[in-house]
Amino acid sequence: MPSARPIRTTKLVSLADIQPHPENYNHGDPDAIGDSLDRHGQFRAIVVSEVTGNILAGSHTFIAAKQSGDLKMLAHLLPNLTPEEEISIMVADNRIADLAHTDDHILAGHLQTLSETESGLVGTGWDADNYDDLMSDLWPSQTFEQDDDGKYTRKVESPVYEPTGERPPIASLTDSTPTDNLRADIEAADLTDDETAFLVAAANRHTVFRYDEIANYYAHAPANIQRLMEASALVIIDFDAAIERGFVQLNETTAALFKSEYPDA
């Protein structure tokens, strides 16, 4: 069935030429949308009545963009709408979104994936608190573990790395590609020996060290190489398990303090 009001055009419009519909009843969160714009940009055009400039979908995206200092936005322009049609579209846009059903398990999988990226959940409208609420609702055993009394506590991730696997090849411990490229340029240039030595030393700063592989290598290395690796701080030895024990004590004391302040929690 053909649409009753086809989009006339989709284009960048000046924010000075449009405005939220004066009778918009929906209260969005411009700050959350602003975070999304920062992360994703505008991934969907807002909907604007061409005659009046009223925004029928995306009012708070408009507000967030304006707060960010943007001057233009991508908009679908709908021609020749009556006042009733403007409101009808606005209501439909809000209500139809409300009717959607969320599969929390799939959502949680996406959030977990995102939470492990550098940008994390920023711009998704989710934050650490409500994400963890969702996770604990769905899979309490993955985020939490039960203590002897059957109460849930958070899982503990040790700061101490446990080496794994066979001894890795030494070539896998570093990536010198950026250094090698710089070195090639340096050696091709017409420089004094001193200048070359200095620039090569500087280029070495770009060598990437893979500290997980280095720790794996350390675990298989003979004592004399281990001493040299320690002296170069290629690994940090947790002598007498001081860090591990200090961490455990931190957790125990924090838990005790929390319990003393919130005995009913």
Next chain:
Amino acid sequence: MRKDFAAFILTHGRPDNVITYKTLRRDGYTGDIFIVIDDEDDTADAYHKRYGDEVLTFNKAEIATTFDTGDLSTRDRLSIVYARNAVWKLAEQVGVRYFIQLDDDYTAFSYKMVGVKHDAARPDYWHGWKLKRLDAVFEMMVVFLEQTPTKSIALVQGGEQIGGASSHMGLWKLKRKAMNSFICDVERPFTFVGRINDDVNTYVQQGATGSLFFTYSALRLDQIATQDNPGGMSSTYRDTGTYIKSFYSVMYAPSSVTIRTIGFVSPRLHHRVHWNHAVPKIVAETHRRLK
């Protein structure tokens, strides 16, 4: 609160808005507090009038000669790194061994814990719980410094818990970084580097050669967004955005920090720390061969 500990609040240009002071007292800290200002602060008189003997002033030009700012800028010295490096000497001056150095705009300290809160129908979930025993928390973190070879341990920032590599905050963990709430030992000093982004610069540069910086995930502080609080670092960030800020950390650790863009409509640059390339792993002594 133990007598060998003090809190230093680093501030500039907002004597009427040192939020952290009230927050510390409200949340149960009873020890000494010192307000750290520099000798180039036009509002110094107002600080003295309000906080009296608690105000400590450092010579900014003098401290500027003691560390690498990472640039040749002579335009201003508005960033916090000068105060961060000045605190060591001030701590010795007031006779404490341990201290926490804080920004001036912290609004709350809290636990991140599992527990029943507002909704008894959901028996186990977690949230931020306001701290009321800050003395005990700080003492506990000092004990951690005493027991381990750590340079500094910090509380996690509220915003920092959202995302970031390996940042799943469902865990009790120590992240290998420290920002904004450094608990330090004057006998284990370190130098903050870089005029901007000094915290990141410092933990990646010095972390790479074995210095231990930690952030403890179970304790959190909340801060007013930098741009929302006039004075302080706001003008520096407004002038340079995150563009220049991010490159400082790349300069200090080019093999482990990269620049990436975030956003499309108003794209900006931000640093990214590749942790597996940034700091050596901590390994149990059991893996160490004696011969």
